[in-house]
Amino acid sequence: MVTVSQPSLTTPPLENGDHLSRSEFEQRYQAMAQHCKAELIEGITEDDHEYDYVEGAPELVVEIAASSASYDLHSKKQVYCRNGVQEYLVWRVLDQALDWFVLSNGDYVPLLADADSILRSQIFPGLWLAETDLLSGNLARVVSVLQLGRSYNLV
Numbered sequence: 001m002v003t004v005s006q007p008s009l010t011t012p013p014l015e016n017g018d019h020l021s022r023s024e025f026e027q028r029y030q031a032m033a034q035h036c037k038a039e040l041i042e043g044i045t046e047d048d049h050e051y052d053y054v055e056g057a058p059e060l061v062v063e064i065a066a067s068s069a070s071y072d073l074h075s076k077k078q079v080y081c082r083n084g085v086q087e088y089l090v091w092r093v094l095d096q097a098l099d100w101f102v103l104s105n106g107d108y109v110p111l112l113a114d115a116d117s118i119l120r121s122q123i124f125p126g127l128w129l130a131e132t133d134l135l136s137g138n139l140a141r142v143v144s145v146l147q148l149g150r151s152y153n154l155v
Helices: 022-031 069-082 131-136 139-154
Strands: 038-041 044-047 060-065 087-092 097-104 107-110 118-120 128-130
Touching: 022 038, 060 069, 069 087, 069 097, 069 107, 097 131, 118 139, 128 131, 128 139, 131 139
Parallel strands: 060 087
Antiparallel strands: 038 044, 087 097, 097 107, 118 128
């Protein structure tokens, strides 16, 4: 009797930076050891077996952009929106402008400053930013408004 051995079909391990489809990722993830963690972000595997991590999207992302403003306001903005980041703030330093967006019904809408040029976070009630003062370099007023927002939220 002749016995033919079948080649061993093993699932390749997840490697940091792998470009995978969701089904490929899930198949490899299921084959990993229980204590290993990894996630698929925009089709790229992030292997995180050395560090603890927080699950889910952050509530707020802040970017300080010079040459990257176009990238921040288009590609990154779409990724953050799609992944549920509740608020996204971009300080365009070369344009001397702030863009603060709030996630509403699956899309970003601008967060507008009040009559005193203060932007008030909807996710973090005490987070107030004096837009005009920040852009003009009046940091004493920026800090004063931040403190006011913080104390207002404590009342």
